[in-house]
Every structure is written in structure tokens, then in C-alpha cells.
Amino acid sequence: MKLFVMATAFAFALYAQASPPRATVALKTSSVRVYRTDAGVLSGVTPGAGVVVWLDDGPSGKAGRAIWMENAAAPPAEGAGTGRIAIVQPLAPDGPHATTPSGSKPGDAPFSRMTFHTLFENTRVSVIRARMDVGAREAFHTHASDTVVIHLSGGAIEDTANGKTAVNRWRSGDVEFEARGSSHSARNVSHPVDVVLVALKP
Numbered sequence: 556m557k558l559f560v561m562a563t564a565f566a567f568a569l570y571a572q573a574s575p576p577r578a579t580v581a582l583k584t585s586s587v588r589v590y591r592t593d594a595g596v597l598s599g600v601t602p603g604a605g606v607v608v609w610l611d612d613g614p615s616g617k618a619g620r621a622i623w624m625e626n627a628a629a630p631p632a633e634g635a636g637t638g639r640i641a642i643v644q645p646l647a648p649d650g651p652h653a654t655t656p657s658g659s660k661p662g663d664a665p666f667s668r669m670t671f672h673t674l675f676e677n678t679r680v681s682v683i684r685a686r687m688d689v690g691a692r693e694a695f696h697t698h699a700s701d702t703v704v705i706h707l708s709g710g711a712i713e714d715t716a717n718g719k720t721a722v723n724r725w726r727s728g729d730v731e732f733e734a735r736g737s738s739h740s741a742r743n744v745s746h747p748v749d750v751v752l753v754a755l756k757p
Contacts, residue, residue, distance in 0.1 A: 578642070581730045586701045586755055589730050590642040594635040600628040603644050606682055607631065608705050608751050610728050611638030618707050619751050621674050621682050639728055641705050643753045645679050658699025658736065661685065661752045665694040668743075674751070683752040687712070687743040695740040703753040704731035710748035715740045 577599035578592035590600050594609070605627035609620045615636030624631060627642045661683050662671030668691035674682045681700075687693075687710075695715070709726040716739035725731070725748075733739075735757075 581641070582703065582732055584646075584701070584732060584734075586646055586735075587703055587732070587753075588644045588646060589703055589705075590644075591728060591730070592640060592642070594637050594640050595630065597628050597630065597635075600642060601644065602626050602628040604679065605642050605644035606680055606753050608641045608643070608682075608753075609636060609638060610641060610705070610707060613637040619674075619684050619749065621684075621751055621753075623675065623677055623680070623682075641728070641730060643680075643703050643705070645755050658697045660699055661702065661754055664696030667692050669693060679756055681752075681754040681756065683754070685750050685752055687741075687748040687750075689743060689745070689747060691743040691748075693741045695738060697738040698733050698735055700757065701735045701755045702733040703755075704733060705729075705751045705753070706731070707749040707751065708747065710743065711745035712748065713742040713744045 575598060576593065576596045578590040578596060580588060581591040582589040588601070604625050607622050607624055607627055609616060610618055612618050613636050615634060622631060627644060668688040670686045672684045674684055676682070706725040706727060706729040709729065711722050711724050713720060713722050722744060
């Protein structure tokens with residue numbers, strides 16, 4: 556029996572080494588699917604439109620570079636480059652969504668020591684590069700759209716929602732989802748935090 560278990564473990568280890576690398580699903584909701592992978596490793600990505608975000612500096616550009624692709628499962632025309640990437644694919648909504656009258660877009664809520672820079676916008680998404688300096692605060696606000704937060708630098712953010720405060724610790728490459736209609740405030744309690752925000756359009 557012991558020999559059988561050892562042989563099985565050895566066979567599995569050989570299979571794992573022989574398996575080609577694949578993209579992994581980091582987040583999936585009814586409105587969006589997010590993959591994490593390395594540039595050029597697109598096996599496992601479902602064909603469809605999406606935002607490709609580079610997480611590392613490389614010869615083809617800086618971390619946080621983002622492009623829209625009609626088929627995010629295919630290599631970009633200018634080349635995949637190197638390093639880690641995240642792929643954000645908006646999913647077709649099940650039906651029309653009611654508007655959220657009190658909701659705000661990224662950068663519209665009162666804030667201090669933060670910057671927001673729109674990278675691009677189309678009919679499906681608005682993609683924004685944001686930075687929270689040390690001690691930065693974003694006032695209590697409600698999200699007008701489902702928003703994917705892709706952490707470039709990592710860091711610690713104090714988040715207050717539903718009357719509770721917690722410190723969330725993020726690493727480079729982590730993906731966070733802020734649902735449409737959810738409300739919170741945020742404060743940076745670590746070093747400067749850089750993120751890319753992908754706000755989905757209803």
C-alpha cells in the first residue's frame with residue numbers, strides 16, 4: 556500500500572511538471588471574470604473582450620499599463636511583453652440594471668491625498684490609475700458601478716463599511732471587487748498604494 560501511494564504521488568508530480576502553465580481565475584461574479592497569469596500565457600482564458608493590465612515594469616512599459624482587447628484570449632498585436640498580467644472580462648448582464656442615484660464614479664467622492672488618472676474609457680468600462688499617498692482618505696461613498704481593483708503595489712487599507720472597520724492587507728497582483736451599490740470609506744495606513752480601477756458600465 557505504501558509503495559502504491561508513493562508511486563501515485565510520483566506520477567502526479569511528473570504530470571504537474573509536464574502540464575503547461577495556464578491562467579487562473581482570480582475573481583468571478585455575475586458581472587465580471589478576472590484572470591491572473593503571465594504575459595504570453597493565455598491558455599485557460601475564455602475568448603472575449605476585456606482589459607489587460609500589466610502588473611510589473613518591463614521593456615514594453617510600466618506596471619499599470621492597460622489596454623482593451625476585443626479578444627483578451629489572443630496575444631496583443633504589439634506583443635505580450637513580460638511579467639504578470641491581469642485580464643478583466645466584463646460579462647453580459649442578465650438584464651437591465653436600475654440606476655443607483657446616490658452612487659459615485661471612482662474619484663468623484665470627497666478625498667484627500669489621492670490622485671485619479673483615466674487611462675481609457677469605452678462603452679463597456681472606464682479604466683483609471685489611482686494612488687493613495689500615506690494617510691490618504693476617501694470619504695464614505697456608494698459605488699455607482701461594479702468595480703474591480705487591481706493592486707499594483709500592495710499595502711494596507713483601513714476600510715469602514717456597515718458600521719465596522721477593518722484593515723485589509725493587499726499584495727501586488729491581488730484583485731478586489733467593489734459591488735455596485737456598496738458603500739464604504741477608506742484610509743491608507745501604509746506606504747503609497749497604487750491600483751488600477753476597472754469600473755464596469757451597466
